[in-house]
Amino acid sequence: MASRKLLLISLTSLLAIPLTAFAGGDRDDDHSFGHLNRRDGIRRVLLLSIDGMHALDYLNCVNGGYCPNLGALGQTGVNYTRTSTSKPSDSFPGLMAIVTGGTPRLVGAFYDVAFDRVLAPPFHDTSNGVFSGPCNPNVANGTTTEYEEGVEFDQTLLNGGAPGASLTDGGVQSIDRSRLPRDPFTPDATNGGCAPVYPWNFIRANTIYGVIHAAGGYTAWSDKHGVYAAVSGPTGTAIPGNVDDYYSPEVNSNVIALPGLTTADGLACSVAGNPPTPPDNNGGAWTDSFQNIRCYDQLKVNAILNEIDGKTHLGISKAPVPNIFGMNFQAVSVGQKLIEKGVKGGYTDAAGTPSASLKTAIVFVDDAIGQMVAELKKQGLLEHTLLVVTAKHGQSPIDPNRFEEVGKGITTTPADVLAGAGFMPPPPIGGAPENPNTPDKMTPTGPLSAIGPTQDDISLLWLATGADTTAAVNLLEQNGTAIGLGQIFYGPSLEPMFNAPGLPPNGDPRTPDIIVQPNPGVIYTGSHKKQEEHGGFAQDDTNVMMLISNPSFKASTVTTFVETTQVAPTILKALGLDPSNLDAVRKEGTSALPGLNFKSDHD
Numbered sequence: 001m002a003s004r005k006l007l008l009i010s011l012t013s014l015l016a017i018p019l020t021a022f023a024g025g026d027r028d029d030d031h032s033f034g035h036l037n038r039r040d041g042i043r044r045v046l047l048l049s050i051d052g053m054h055a056l057d058y059l060n061c062v063n064g065g066y067c068p069n070l071g072a073l074g075q076t077g078v079n080y081t082r083t084s085t086s087k088p089s090d091s092f093p094g095l096m097a098i099v100t101g102g103t104p105r106l107v108g109a110f111y112d113v114a115f116d117r118v119l120a121p122p123f124h125d126t127s128n129g130v131f132s133g134p135c136n137p138n139v140a141n142g143t144t145t146e147y148e149e150g151v152e153f154d155q156t157l158l159n160g161g162a163p164g165a166s167l168t169d170g171g172v173q174s175i176d177r178s179r180l181p182r183d184p185f186t187p188d189a190t191n192g193g194c195a196p197v198y199p200w201n202f203i204r205a206n207t208i209y210g211v212i213h214a215a216g217g218y219t220a221w222s223d224k225h226g227v228y229a230a231v232s233g234p235t236g237t238a239i240p241g242n243v244d245d246y247y248s249p250e251v252n253s254n255v256i257a258l259p260g261l262t263t264a265d266g267l268a269c270s271v272a273g274n275p276p277t278p279p280d281n282n283g284g285a286w287t288d289s290f291q292n293i294r295c296y297d298q299l300k301v302n303a304i305l306n307e308i309d310g311k312t313h314l315g316i317s318k319a320p321v322p323n324i325f326g327m328n329f330q331a332v333s334v335g336q337k338l339i340e341k342g343v344k345g346g347y348t349d350a351a352g353t354p355s356a357s358l359k360t361a362i363v364f365v366d367d368a369i370g371q372m373v374a375e376l377k378k379q380g381l382l383e384h385t386l387l388v389v390t391a392k393h394g395q396s397p398i399d400p401n402r403f404e405e406v407g408k409g410i411t412t413t414p415a416d417v418l419a420g421a422g423f424m425p426p427p428p429i430g431g432a433p434e435n436p437n438t439p440d441k442m443t444p445t446g447p448l449s450a451i452g453p454t455q456d457d458i459s460l461l462w463l464a465t466g467a468d469t470t471a472a473v474n475l476l477e478q479n480g481t482a483i484g485l486g487q488i489f490y491g492p493s494l495e496p497m498f499n500a501p502g503l504p505p506n507g508d509p510r511t512p513d514i515i516v517q518p519n520p521g522v523i524y525t526g527s528h529k530k531q532e533e534h535g536g537f538a539q540d541d542t543n544v545m546m547l548i549s550n551p552s553f554k555a556s557t558v559t560t561f562v563e564t565t566q567v568a569p570t571i572l573k574a575l576g577l578d579p580s581n582l583d584a585v586r587k588e589g590t591s592a593l594p595g596l597n598f599k600s601d602h603d
Helices: 002-015 055-063 068-074 091-100 208-214 226-232 292-308 331-337 356-378 414-420 469-478 564-574 583-588
Strands: 044-050 077-080 113-116 143-146 182-187 194-196 220-222 245-247 324-329 385-390 404-406 459-461 485-490 514-518 547-549 556-558
Touching (some): 044 091, 044 356, 044 564, 068 077, 068 356, 068 385, 091 208, 091 564, 208 226, 208 324, 208 564, 220 226, 220 292, 245 292, 292 324, 292 331, 292 356, 324 331, 331 356, 356 385, 385 564, 414 459, 414 469, 469 485, 469 514, 564 583
Parallel strands (some): 044 385, 077 556, 220 324
Antiparallel strands (some): 077 547, 113 143, 182 194, 385 547, 459 514
């Protein structure tokens, strides 16, 4: 009974809108660091990713009057209309671009589920179907690399199955090390003799979290999976030591009622009953409902409010107000993609007019950001806080008339074409890609062969050892109509963007052999619940919103092409830290965003 009471106290502390930790006054000097112990300039950054939010969405919602809070930030902000996210435009490389300043060429993050020609398979199968296998020490092995919910102890639970965790709070403790890829060149007493590769050590570049933490700053982040503690950057340990406060309720867990939680736009997240039910009691995951996803996001919103109030994300203990903190929103992405019981989200035309479901999601996010700004004002912190609002990725297609899926308009996928001809590595031998019989990898023409979710509105193809790349490309060209082929990248056409594929020292073990960009609107996932996806290189995938705001700024618009990689050096510059402390700045020449003037030692 005592443990149950403690659990309820923890849940209530998180779900309730947090109380003020200190009464009145400007607390901005309490937790500054280094030379930021001055009374002017930026002392903290609130970084927000509205996943899926296009530059067009921001323009439409502000001009349409249904984003008053984002509109107000724009009155003291710089709006970048030609911002590109990472290529591929998936969540993992998208987030890493924002926090490292680097591209997949440097960082090595191509997708949540990708391939590495050196690493070895996990010791145990992941729950998303990546097969376990032997780890042969001191040689290149080759395996699918999964850094999403499938490596958690129990992805059906909001806490990811973390041992001893409260109902909503698994964090990095939800990661099952036996389901991680393994390094054959690093011995380990368990896991078949090879060390697991934690997500923060998988990436090959440092992050703003590492730089800020090393300078004495306090850091926090909230996201959708435990593995996104990768924002820490490499630590060489089993702990993401550069993130002081990490929160990650599992977005693909089974929906539950959340008593006491009300979203920023007034949705009650528990319906009275015995037992209580979520607002949309459809039995699916949070991403399967236009309503439930807002409740999920509000958990992270309340974590931010707690941190603004000088508490940890659960709100049950005091902590410094972070110098860098933030979260990702899922509601807009779901509002764009989802078809729920015949009700479509997305857009009604090529001008980006949102459907009712998508508009509701955008309004919710705007209201939630309004809560954060109000709390910063209440605590006297807004003047010295920089708000960065952008997106890990966009979503395609905006124009609903361009949508084509497997079985409707196109008949197969690039991976299926190549697997049928023996070009793909066969599971489970030899570093196998995903189990093709996993239920969510099924298409109208049968199971997806080999690649699985690495095919969304792009196809990343890692061929079997010794396969003839040119012959594989020729086969794809011959099936161009069937796969909705737009453009193929391989060999010399791939290398301006990425390192050459192959084994070290002459190749990059993570670069795909072939990338197929289909025609705009073509979706390979085969899911009848989706009408949009991301991952590709198309305009709708990559052109995202970017707004940098502080009360001292004058409103301006920058139409010069910029990239989300430029967020990382911009944040360090704003905090008075040297951007060249980032690997990406030194190795890829990533520059800070134009049009901003900070009181900094490194202008």
